[in-house]
Amino acid sequence: MHPSSGSTALLTDQYELTMLQAALADGSASRRCTFEVFARRLPNGRRYGVVAGTARVLDAVENFRFTPEVLTHLQPILDAETLDHLARWRFDGDIDGYPEGELFFPDSPVLSVTGSFGSAVILETVILSILNHDCAIASAAARMRSAAADRTIIEMGSRRTHEEAAVxxxxxxxxxxxxxxxxxGAGFRYGIPTAGTAAHAFTLLHDTEAAAFAAQVESLGKETTLLVDTYDITRGIATAIEVVGPNLxxxxxxxxxxxxxxxxxxxxLDALGAVDTKVVLSGDLDEYAIAALxxxxxxxxxxxxxxxxxxxxxxxGMVYKMVEVDGRPVAKRSLNKQSTGGAKGAIRRHRSTGTATEELVYLLSGPVPEPLDGDRTLPVPLMRSGVRVDGQSLQDARDRLTQGLVSLPWEGLKLSQGDPALPTVIHPHS
Amino acid sequence: MHPSSGSTALLTDQYELTMLQAALADGSASRRCTFEVFARRLPNGRRYGVVAGTARVLDAVENFRFTPEVLTHLQPILDAETLDHLARWRFDGDIDGYPEGELFFPDSPVLSVTGSFGSAVILETVILSILNHDCAIASAAARMRSAAADRTIIEMGSRRTHEEAAVxxxxxxxxxxxxxxxxxGAGFRYGIPTAGTAAHAFTLLHDTEAAAFAAQVESLGKETTLLVDTYDITRGIATAIEVVGPNLxxxxxxxxxxxxxxxxxxxxLDALGAVDTKVVLSGDLDEYAIAALxxxxxxxxxxxxxxxxxxxxxxxGMVYKMVEVDGRPVAKRSLNKQSTGGAKGAIRRHRSTGTATEELVYLLSGPVPEPLDGDRTLPVPLMRSGVRVDGQSLQDARDRLTQGLVSLPWEGLKLSQGDPALPTVIHPHS
Structure with a gap:
């Protein structure tokens, strides 16, 4: 059922392939380029973003193949030379990026793709789709996780988004x-723990709430969670403990x-002796509602x-911008949406206490910032000559985010709108 | 590459299968039920919603199969009887619903699923995922289409959403x-016309803007669209016409x-004699920006x-609620989120002028509303005993929406926030 078990090559915009065609025709397709993924700003006064989706990007690049079925579809759109090129094409460039679970800020070089123009340009859409979605969700989720502190927090939003986006x-x-x-699906594909109990329909199916509770406990055991708000909550709780006893x-x-x-x-529950029975809340919770609870x-x-x-x-809000051609920095120069040309590295600086102080972004072609104690280099190699570098686990990503959030100045964890928790400094200052 | 060429059975929430297990154990799984999909309200003061995704729902139901691979994953979660049931299970119930391109309003019975509890309950998440996503996009898109009036409007948002949601x-x-x-991907799977030309990267790749334009026109012909805002727009337009001539x-x-x-x-362009060269705008357009232009x-x-x-x-905001069990209406009765029990039909009433006046929702078990001239029955059969009823084309859906919007009272097409364009009337009044 994994969509990327098929080709991902059509999860893209047509103009990438017509650009390729034009660049193959005039010979510019072989120029060595670097494209960078970054966000110009964080949304809605957020203090930080969280990187997620990098491993899914690498999956998609590995499966970005122009199969005979895909090429047949492209026949009316592209010329014979381009179709022939794509039939033989495999991504053979390099990818570097922030690992999953890392924090990011405006202009952080979250991912960079280096290779021929023809190889790098056609990956734009699928890379951005994955990172724009997954980073958006992880960034919101981290705020909810922080608001929930050490309480259990379960994701149950599948029904409110596209069925694959849900996974x-x-x-x-x-x-x-x-x-x-x-x-x-998330359990199946990624080994994520799954949970779940019953909906209102299960109670309504039965002649009485007590019958529904008894059936659920009979099948799922006393450790299950009973949904008590189908009719009257106080009576629902009384019925639950009557049926199951105080060990529910x-x-x-x-x-x-x-x-x-x-x-x-x-x-x-306490009055009924069910002192260990947990209280689970759901229903339009967001980070603010969680904090209020x-x-x-x-x-x-x-x-x-x-x-x-x-x-x-x-x-x-991630974009995919070409920043270097044949070693020469390039950038759009119109009035809006200006970018800094040149391939970039990034370091996070920290005080001796471990508190982060800045996101230092520097040109790889220019003077490297003088190293300081507490510096941490952010991008890591993800793919070399088209071959994936050994990946990290989801647990690594969870641990990385925990560490990252601990290192933020305390204002950075506020839910209210404000500036990014760290300033992004471009080195050397232009 | 179509994800539903595999099984869709795990694009679901765990509790649906544990409810099934409990209902199989106590015999209630075979009770005949109807579940209905509806939205309690329209978002953000919207005047109407647009149904989309119905055909994708039917695809997902047809592919909702518990393959050996899926069953292996479920082994730690479900008991042997349930696994055995699922291995043999195929959906054999009925589905009715509003066809794609139809308008909907609060409480419109957009989709209904009738079958055994065990068959209907497990489809909840995948049905809601598809309809909640696709209806949200179509509802926004219709407002943009209206604002654009008879001008061409092209979808190019793939990079801003999950790669499958994009399709x-x-x-x-x-x-x-x-x-x-x-x-x-949308062209490949659904035969939707695709379009595209070039990005800023293509201009930056070349030594001059003129060289980039010449390469693009050489490969794609004079009918192509040249992106003129990489450097200076006025110079970009002058260069474009210099390179291509006035037939760009x-x-x-x-x-x-x-x-x-x-x-x-x-x-x-007119001054340069390029009077037929079109002007294409993109960049953070929404329905309001389109209207302003x-x-x-x-x-x-x-x-x-x-x-x-x-x-x-x-x-x-669509929900999937059980409304009937063995012919008996059921509904959650707690203080919030109350629903009307009983399986429902719906008629849209119109004046003799063709203007719609109300969304009339009635209980199928109760008195049928007296027919009036201009009545249009809204739900159509989509599946019977698990077999799909002949579908309609995307062009049918486009035509239906055009007709639907023409029939709305003129206030209903306003972009500003307000009440739904039609009142939903429940018949008989309770």
């Missing part, structure tokens, strides 16, 4: 520290004033819509 | 009347104050980010 969103949320996902795993509330309901549910007795948050839509920022 | 977004935009898409197909501007630039570009000499709009993110409403 990628689960993965991005897991990188950002979510505990588990409801999405079985958890109850879930999916609607209403969640703060008030969580407190009342906890009190009622911090003082309430909540054990588990289930997050849906806000997660998969990036909580107001569904796309990360 | 579905192109399809939804085409249903909503877009002229073409940049996405080759089009110029594209992707940044800056588009209204002013369009007017200046048109004047300059109505008085300017623009020929083609290219829309990206705003389209694929639903222009502020990236998900359509």
């Amino acid at each position: 990628a969103a689960s993965r991005a949320a897991y990188i950002a520290g979510f505990t588990a996902t409801s999405n079985l 795993g958890a109850i879930r509330i999916d609607s209403g004033d969640l703060g008030v309901l969580a407190r009342a549910a906890r009190d009622q 911090r003082a309430e007795p909540v054990d588990v948050y289930g997050v849906g819509t806000a997660l998969v839509t990036g909580s107001g920022a569904p796309t990360a | 579905a977004a192109s399809r939804a935009a085409y249903i909503a009347g877009f002229t073409a898409t940049s996405n080759l 197909g089009a110029i594209r501007i992707d940044s800056g104050d588009l209204g002013v630039l369009a007017r200046a570009a048109r004047d300059q 109505r008085a300017e000499p623009v020929d083609v709009y290219g829309v990206g980010t705003a389209l694929v993110t639903g222009s502020g409403a990236p998900t359509a």
Whole structure:
């Protein structure tokens, strides 16, 4: 069921292939180029972004193949020389980038692709699609994870986004520290822990709420989570403990004033002796709602819509810009959307206390910044001559993000709108 | 490359399968149920929604198969009886729904699924994923199409959304009347016209802008679109006409104050004798920006980010609710999110002038509304006993939406926030 088990070559925009055709015809396709992926700004006053999707990018590049079926479709669009070129083509360039779970800021060189123009230009759309989606979700998820502090937080937003985006969103949320996902595809493809219990339909199916609870516990065990808000929540909780006893795993509330309901549910459960029965809340939670529930007795948050839509920022604003041709820096020079030419590296500087102070971006062709204690080089090699460099696990990415967030100045973790947590400094200053 | 050429069975939430297991164990899985898909409200003061994704839902249902690979993954989650049931299972129920391109309003029964509880419950997530995404995109796209009036409008947002969502977004935009898409996958899978020319990188690759333009025209012909804003737009246009002559197909501007630039570009082109050379605008266009450009000499709009993110409403708010069990209406009765029980039909009423007056939703088990001239029954059969009913083409959907929008009261086409264009009336009134 993995879409990239097929070719990813058509998950792209037509102009990339017509540019290739024109560049093959005049010989410029073989010029050595570097393209960089970066975001000019963070969305909505966010303090940081989180890199996710890099491994999916490498999957897509490996599967970017012009199969006979793909070439047949392209026949009316491209000339014979270009079709012949694509039939033999495999990506043989280099890719470097920030590893998954790393923080990014405006102008951070999150990914760079170096190779012939013809090889690098045709990867633009699929690379941006993956990074713009996955980084948007991970960036929102990290704020929710921070707001939830040490409580369990489960991703359950699959139904609110495209069916394949749902799987990628689960993965991005897991990188950002979510505990588990409801999405079985994410479990299947990426080994992410999955969770889930029952919906209102299961209660409505049965003649009584008690019958529904009994059937669920009979099948799934006392550790299950019973959904208690189909009819009356107070009666639902009483029925749940009557049916199961005080060792019930958890109850879930999916609607209403969640703060008030969580407190009342906890009190009622305690009074019934179900002191270890957990309280699970879901229903239109975002990072702000989660933060507002911090003082309430909540054990588990289930997050849906806000997660998969990036909580107001569904796309990360990444662009893919050519910055170097045959060793010469290039950049668009019109009034808007100016960029800095030249292939770039990046270092994160830290105080001796471990607190990060700046994102230092420098030209690889220029003077390298003088090394300081606490410097950390950010991009790592991801592909060399078309061959993937040994990858890292999702757990590595989770750990990296945890470390990254700890290193931010404390203002950087605020949910309110503001400046990026670190300034991006271009070295040398122009 | 079509993901649904594989199984779609894991594009779902775990709780659907654990509910199935519990219902198989107590015998309730065989109860005959109807689930309905509807939106409780339209997003952001929108006046109407547009149905898209129905055909993709039917594809996903046909491919919802528990293959050996899928069953192996589910082994730690489900008991042997459930795994055995799923190995033999195929959807054998009925699906009815609004055809693609139809308008919808709050509580419109956009899709209904009737079958055993066990068959209908497990389709929830994949059905909602598809409809929530595709309807969100089509609903935004229709407003952009209306704002563009009779001008050409091209979808080019693939890079701003998940790589598979991009293909579905192109399809939804085409249903909503877009002229073409940049996405080759959408051309491949759905036969949607594709378009595209060149990016700034192509100009930067060459030693001069003139060399880039000459290479592009040599390869793609004079009818191509030259991107003129890499350096200075006025000089870019002059160079374009110098290189190609006055028969150049089009110029594209992707940044800056588009209204002013369009007017200046048109004047300059006319002065150079290029009176038939078209002006293509792109760069952060949404329905409001398109409307604001109505008085300017623009020929083609290219829309990206705003389209694929639903222009502020990236998900359509559709839910999948069980409304009937063994012929008995059921509904959640807690304080929030109340629904009306019972399987429903829907009629759109019209004046003799053809203007729609209301969305009439009625219980199929109750008294049928007295028929009036101008009534149009909205849901159509989509699947019977698991077999797909002959489908309709994307062109049918485009025509249907055109007709639907013409029939709305004129306030319904306003871009500003307001009430739904039609009231939804539940018959009989409770």
